[in-house]
Amino acid sequence: MNLQQLQYLSVLAQTENYTKAAKILHITQPTLSYAINNLEEQIGIQLFEKHGRSIKLTQNGKSFAAESAQALEILNQAIERARNINSTDKTIKIASLRTLNTLWLPNTIKDFLEKRSSGSIEPYFDFGSGTGFSLQMTQLLREEKFDICFCSKIDDKDDIDYFPVVEQKLVLITPFDHPLANKKSIDLTETLKYNQITFSSNSGLYFELERLFSICGGTPKSIYKVEEDESVAGMVAAGFGIAVVPKMRMLDRMAVKIIPIRFPKWHRFIYMATLKKHYQNAVTQEFIDFVHQFKGINDV
Template identity: 35%
Template sequence: MNNLYKNIDFIYGNVVYWGKKEGIVLNLSYLRYFVTLAHVRHYTRAAEQLCITQPSLSHAIVQMEKELGIPLFEKNGRNTTLTRYGEEFLTCAEHTLSTLDTGMESLRRSARGAGLIRLGILRMLGIEYIPRLAAEFLQENPHRDIQFAFHTGDTQHLLDELEAGKHDLAFCSRPAPRRGLTAVPVQKQKLVLITPKNHSLACRDRIDLSETVSYPQIFFAKSSGIRGVVEQMYEQIGAKPEISYETEEDEVIAGLVAHGFGIAIVPYMDFLLKLNVKILPISYPDCQRELFLVHDDRVFLPPVANDFREFVLSRCRENSKEA
């Protein structure tokens, strides 16, 4: 008997499918009628509370008992009490309705524009760019129950997780066309060369990329979106640099340069000013990295995440006009 009530297989429309082997089918409204009657313990008062007729309530309970094959209620004077089977079933029915109601309320909140926005971001964007956008979005929507989840990684990792449904939106380098993702440019970053302060190139004010080829370099790992950008720059001048070390993080590359492991091309970041490195603008070729807001059109984007996406794009349009 216990196994009959432990698990619901699924709910479709107003019908609960309960117990694969037993093949039990219960009307969801009847389940609510049962819980109400179990607490009120009086058919007339329970029917009034449910805004239905007493015969309709009686019919519903009879149908449930017939489907389950056991009595749920018994008479006790003018009142109605639960049988021991009814008491056992009540716990499961209340849990089922509570779970269902919680899920329905969560969906209603999402439809009203509330909920969680799951962002995958490059770590460097988490220093200022993304926090500023998220804070401004929350300030413009003070009455909506909105939360953010921030996850960092390199471009390849972020895109893999976006396709796996772990993020709603990703801020990273351009995805490969084969992924079939939608990407809109939202920011440009100037790339610079950094060298140890005692390096032979450190006396320069700016540098042509061709002048860096003969020096050992620290490159971003292949999983990083910026790796392809730097490689294209060297292809543009028909050169191939000597790669001594590879790593994923901007901060690690800068630290290695500061301690004499080589030179590197990185996005300009204010924290570079605090390190023992020389920052050199690159005169040729033009060195910029474009960052994108990426989402998957094949997957439903929650309303609140779509609103944030539109908010970011509107900010980009405003900034382009000012420029």
């Protein structure tokens, strides 16, 4: 059994089609068939069985393919680390929500640099440009364009490790002359009949509020969909409607009434997201470890 056989198995297990797998691997179908048959003989397990014109993993095959995929990932990471032992790469590629860029992220980087021992490699932080939305960031993280993203949790796929670093309370904001403006606190079911400014699907808050309002058994009456929370607040201040937004310092300077949410109880979390299979150079891993150790959840 060798590394190449495990790589072939990984692709064939995903496609369950020799023709497609051979095309992905850039080899001939007979070469792939020979490698898999040889692997089955070596381990004494039937990995695949015919299922009409296609193939399916056997139960034993499913177990072996899943565990060998984990082993393959570990081996690939070991190879990458060995190749980079003497590497001088010191770049940490980061993307972050704009709400963290003013204070939290600069202070975190400053604290990290101050705690590092003198004489160690000075890291270079490469800040992603053109992104400020969680959906875009996680897509680019999966494409390995970034090492670390500070963003909302977009989905529950297990390829990304999410570590909570910031907690934000959500509030309802209304114009001062709105019928709900005199409320001391609000049950969000009371808001469903009013026009609302909501977040577009580019924003991580879109997914957060979708889950939040599902608890209320309804959907906001959205008249505008906006990407950034500052813009949402501006639309509310101009009298276009009401909105649920993170509690931000800037709200105190705007012509809006800030109302605590009584139901549902909900806090928004912002996470440090890292791709599990992505190789991290030494300084990037050092920064990740620092965040894990010293930068737990804090209110923005």
